[in-house]
Amino acid sequence: MNIPNRLKLLRQWMQQNQLSAYIIPSTDPHCGEYVPEYWEARKWISGFTGSAGTAVVTLDKAALWTDSRYFIQARQQLNGTGFEMMKERVEGTPTQGEWLKQILPAGSTVGLCGEMFAQQEFEDLQIEIAPELQLASTEDPFTALWTDRPSLPEDPVYPQPLYYAGRTASEKLSDIRTQLESTACEAILLSALDEVAWTTNLRGSDIHCNPVFVSYLLIQHDKATLYINKKKVPQAIADSLQEQGITLAGYSQVFVDVANLSSLWLAPGSTNHAIYQHLSENCLIYQNNSPVSLMKAVKNEAEINGFHQAMLHDGIAMVKFLHWLKPAVQAGGQTECSIAEKLNQFRSEYDDYQNVSFDTIAGYQAHGAIVHYEPTPESDIPVLPEGLLLLDSGGQYPEGTTDITRTIALGPVTDEMKRDYTLILKGFIQLGLAKFPEGTCGTQLDILARQAIWSEGKNYFHGTGHGVGSHLCCHEGPHQIRMNHMPAALRAGMTVTDEPGLYIEGKYGIRTEDTLLVVPFMETEFGRFLQFEHLTLCPIDTTPIELSLLTPVEKDWLNQYHKHVYETLLPYLSAEVTEWLKEATKAI
Numbered sequence: 001m002n003i004p005n006r007l008k009l010l011r012q013w014m015q016q017n018q019l020s021a022y023i024i025p026s027t028d029p030h031c032g033e034y035v036p037e038y039w040e041a042r043k044w045i046s047g048f049t050g051s052a053g054t055a056v057v058t059l060d061k062a063a064l065w066t067d068s069r070y071f072i073q074a075r076q077q078l079n080g081t082g083f084e085m086m087k088e089r090v091e092g093t094p095t096q097g098e099w100l101k102q103i104l105p106a107g108s109t110v111g112l113c114g115e116m117f118a119q120q121e122f123e124d125l126q127i128e129i130a131p132e133l134q135l136a137s138t139e140d141p142f143t144a145l146w147t148d149r150p151s152l153p154e155d156p157v158y159p160q161p162l163y164y165a166g167r168t169a170s171e172k173l174s175d176i177r178t179q180l181e182s183t184a185c186e187a188i189l190l191s192a193l194d195e196v197a198w199t200t201n202l203r204g205s206d207i208h209c210n211p212v213f214v215s216y217l218l219i220q221h222d223k224a225t226l227y228i229n230k231k232k233v234p235q236a237i238a239d240s241l242q243e244q245g246i247t248l249a250g251y252s253q254v255f256v257d258v259a260n261l262s263s264l265w266l267a268p269g270s271t272n273h274a275i276y277q278h279l280s281e282n283c284l285i286y287q288n289n290s291p292v293s294l295m296k297a298v299k300n301e302a303e304i305n306g307f308h309q310a311m312l313h314d315g316i317a318m319v320k321f322l323h324w325l326k327p328a329v330q331a332g333g334q335t336e337c338s339i340a341e342k343l344n345q346f347r348s349e350y351d352d353y354q355n356v357s358f359d360t361i362a363g364y365q366a367h368g369a370i371v372h373y374e375p376t377p378e379s380d381i382p383v384l385p386e387g388l389l390l391l392d393s394g395g396q397y398p399e400g401t402t403d404i405t406r407t408i409a410l411g412p413v414t415d416e417m418k419r420d421y422t423l424i425l426k427g428f429i430q431l432g433l434a435k436f437p438e439g440t441c442g443t444q445l446d447i448l449a450r451q452a453i454w455s456e457g458k459n460y461f462h463g464t465g466h467g468v469g470s471h472l473c474c475h476e477g478p479h480q481i482r483m484n485h486m487p488a489a490l491r492a493g494m495t496v497t498d499e500p501g502l503y504i505e506g507k508y509g510i511r512t513e514d515t516l517l518v519v520p521f522m523e524t525e526f527g528r529f530l531q532f533e534h535l536t537l538c539p540i541d542t543t544p545i546e547l548s549l550l551t552p553v554e555k556d557w558l559n560q561y562h563k564h565v566y567e568t569l570l571p572y573l574s575a576e577v578t579e580w581l582k583e584a585t586k587a588i
Contacts, residue, residue, distance in 0.1 A: 003047045003081035009145045010045060011059055017138065020108035021100055023125075024055040028214075029115040030193045031270045033475055034207050036214065037150040039116070041142045044149075048077045050372060055083065056096050061103060065096060068461030069371040072505060097128035109134045113141070114273035119266070122273040137273055156232050157204045157213050159240070160471060164398055165201045166302030170244040172199050172295070176219055179291040180265060188265035188290070189258060190217040191272065194472045195292040200226060200246060202237065203471065209358050210473045211396060216254045223247065227254040267293075293478050296469070298493040303400070303470040304517065307495065307535055310400030310471075311515070313353070315537030315565065316572050317346040317395070318404065322539070323580040326385070329410050334383045336362040336375035339391070347395045357394035357401045357474040364389050368407070368509030371462060371501070386411035388421070388544070390509045394474055401469050403497055404536050405513035409544040420502050421510050422546040426452040427500040428512045429554045431464065431481070431532075435521050438528045439489050442481030442496070449481070449500040460501045468495040468515050492530055494518045512540060537565050539584040547588060559587045 014022055024046075028039035033051060042048070046055045046062075050070035056063050065086040066074045074085045087093045094102065100110055110129060114122070114137035126135045142149065162168060176199070180188050190196050193212035197203055204213025215228040224246045226233075233241075238248055249257070255278045258264060263284040266275070270290065279285065299307065321343045328334050328342075340360040347353050363373040364383045368390035373379075383389060392405040407421060427449040434445050442465060447454075449464045465481030468474060478488035481496060490496065499513030514536035521531040539562055547555075562585035570578060 003045070003083070006045055006145070007057060007062060007082055010057055010141065013141050013145060014057070014059065014111065017111065017141075018109060019111040019136065019138075020104050021056060021058045021110045022141070023096065023110065023112040023117075024057070025112075025116050025121075026051065026053050027116055027118075029272050029274070030191050030214070030216075031118045031272065032193055032207070032210075032212075034210050034473070036153055036206050037208075038152045041116075041140075041146065044142070044146055046078065046083050047081050048074050048083070050074060050077075054096060056100065058100075058103060063099060065093075072370045073373065095128065097125055100129060101132050104133060106132045107134070109136050111136050111138045113138055114277055115140065117273050118269050119271055119273050119276050120268040123268070137277065152214060152229070153206045154229060154231055155205045156234055157202045157228075157237060159237060160197075160201045160203050161398070162201070162302075164302060164306045164400075164471065166300035168244060169199060169201045169241070169246065172201075173219060173224055173245060175295060176291060177221060180219065180221065183265055183286045183288075184263070185265045185284075185286050186261050186263045187218055187220040189254075189271065189275065190219065190290060190292060191267070191275070192270045192290065192293070194469060194476065195270075195290055195296060196226070197472060198296045198470075199292055200241065204232070209356055209396065211354070211471060212473065214251065216251075217246075218254065218257060225249050225257065227251050227257075289478065294488075294491075296472075297467050297476060297479060297495075298491050299470055299495060299517075300493070304493065306399035306470060307515075307517065310395070310397040310402055311535045311537050312568070312572075313350045313397055313399070314347065314395050314402040314404065315569050317343070317349065318406075318538040319569055319573065319581055319584075320349075320577055321346045322406075322408070322584070323577045325408065326410060329383050330385045335380045336364055336367065336383060337377065337380045339383060339389070340375060340393070343391070343393055350397070352398050354396040354398070357396045357403060361390065361392035361405075363391075363509055365508055366506050369503040369505050369507060371503060371509070383410065386413075388413060388417055388508045388510065390511055392511060392513065396471065398471055400471055401474055402536070403468055403474050403513065403515050404538055405499055405501075405511045406538060406541060407510045407512060407544075408541050413544050415546075416504075417508060417510075418544050418546045419549070420453075420458075420504070420508075421544040422549045423452040423456065423458070424500050424502050424510050424512055425540070425545065425558075426550065426554060428498055428514075429557050431498045431500070432514070432516065432534060433532075433553070433557060435529055435531050436490070437526070438491070438530060440530070441485075441487055441489050442479055443483070443485050443487075445490075446481050446483055449498065450483075453500070453502060458502060460503065462501070464500055465497045465516075468497060490518050490530060492518050492520050495535070496532075498532070534561060534564075537568055539565055539581065542584075542588055545588065550588075555588055562587070 028035040053066035203211040463482035467476035501511035
């Protein structure tokens with residue numbers, strides 16, 4: 001990609017609009033982590049393809065901030081582009097605002113597209129750079145500069161059946177209106193695409209791997225309006241929505257309609273600045289997190305049953321794949337890309353399988369140390385019968401969404417690999433064994449996953465766990481398990497991943513991950529306590545374990561888990577695969 005020429009075009013546009021700098025985030029008007037190709041302007045301007053990053057361009061400099069998952073990848077992809085890589089949240093790295101204040105003259109104006117910035121981010125940045133610099137919201141410059149820009153998708157939406165959703169859209173609207181009444185607001189606007197999809201019991205294909213569709217949903221006390229490209233809504237679905245009290249309007253009509261409201265509930269972290277700009281000066285704004293975020297995160301009985309079914313389908317595919325893997329590597333000719341494609345083929349044997357829930361991370365040896373490495377034809381390498389393969393993957397099923405990581409020894413491994421593999425396994429088991437009182441947040445549990453590696457002066461810098469959607473986005477909040485404080489409490493019915501890792505640059509990466517369900521544990525005079533149930537059904541490779549490092553409790557947990565995996569999957573496997581699984585799950 002000719003990044004220097006693209007920078008030149010942007011700088012010319014900046015000069016024409018009296019801007020000294022321009023900020024290009026990774027998001028879209030719905031503040032999403034993953035976005036339609038139409039809004040991948042940060043990728044277009046920088047050449048960096050990771051899912052998280054912010055590009056900042058001045059008239060003579062350019063820099064890109066990204067987090068620890070992408071440090072290695074960003075350094076490689078930004079080489080020769082004119083962009084400097086900034087290691088986000090690493091000591092010594094300036095924030096975007098600090099960097100701009102260091103290099104721009106006082107009085108300079110910094111531009112950004114208001115639709116691409118959450119209101120909270122806009123306000124925080126405005127405060128950070130004032131009074132030296134001014135912040136200006138502009139139209140999207142890439143409408144003109146990006147001449148071969150992809151169009152917005154027009155694929156139709158489809159229903160999420162009630163037997164998977166558990167509650168009708170009208171019932172969900174009633175719950176939301178109950179929350180709305182407590183604010184005395186006239187309406188609430190849902191901007192996050194997974195919240196709109198969950199509330200309407202619809203799904204779409206506008207974003208790769210994420211079954212959502214570009215839209216807004218305005219919920220008032222007596223009506224609800226879905227703002228969407230109407231071409232995307234089949235008549236039968238439009239009629240069904242109408243029956244449940246939801247009418248359709250054009251996507252851009254939302255800016256007109258919110259301007260006529262006297263009061264509105266908005267979530268500043270997921271509503272873009274442009275929406276705020278269109279509000280009447282007299283509009284009373286109630287700013288708080290959307291209630292749908294928590295409603296969606298706490299799965300109902302139908303959704304929990306769906307997760308069990310999705311994990312069963314996924315477990316069958318994973319076991320068939322693992323049975324195939326090592327002999328295929330031994331025979332030769334396999335690469336990271338061919339392995340990822342083969343796993344997708346096994347998942348596709350289930351008729352209702354839809355797609356991967358994210359692009360498969362198949363990192364062999366040194367590539368495994370690139371936390372979110374995705375093999376491409378350019379980066380693909382042969383996979384040999386030695387060392388470690390880190391395989392992080394997932395599937396989208398109508399019943400639910402899966403996310404699983406296994407690190408597999410394809411042959412001889414070093415003592416260092418075995419020790420690190422076992423330390424990560426210990427953290428994975430210890431977190432999964434946790435018992436904790438209601439009200440506990442993920443940050444309070446994070447140390448359980450890290451204690452074993454911390455004791456040897458090692459660490460990983462990504463989160464330990466995230467929520468998983470019910471046939472929705474693989475990454476779901478508001479709860480997380482990570483070092484930095486995330487206040488959302490874990491509640492019974494939430495799904496969350498358990499995925500500690502360790503990455504030795506230039507050598508190998510290790511991660512083990514299951515998806516867990518938060519369930520009741522017990523109630524005592526001290527209150528209600530919760531625990532985790534492992535939903536994932538797939539053996540953990542025991543060949544690289546240094547058994548002397550595992551405690552009796554950890555060994556017993558692993559044996560019981562493997563017994564459960566074997567007994568659950570046994571009825572669905574051929575005799576040959578069953579024999580392999582029996583060996584893979586034997587007690588250690």
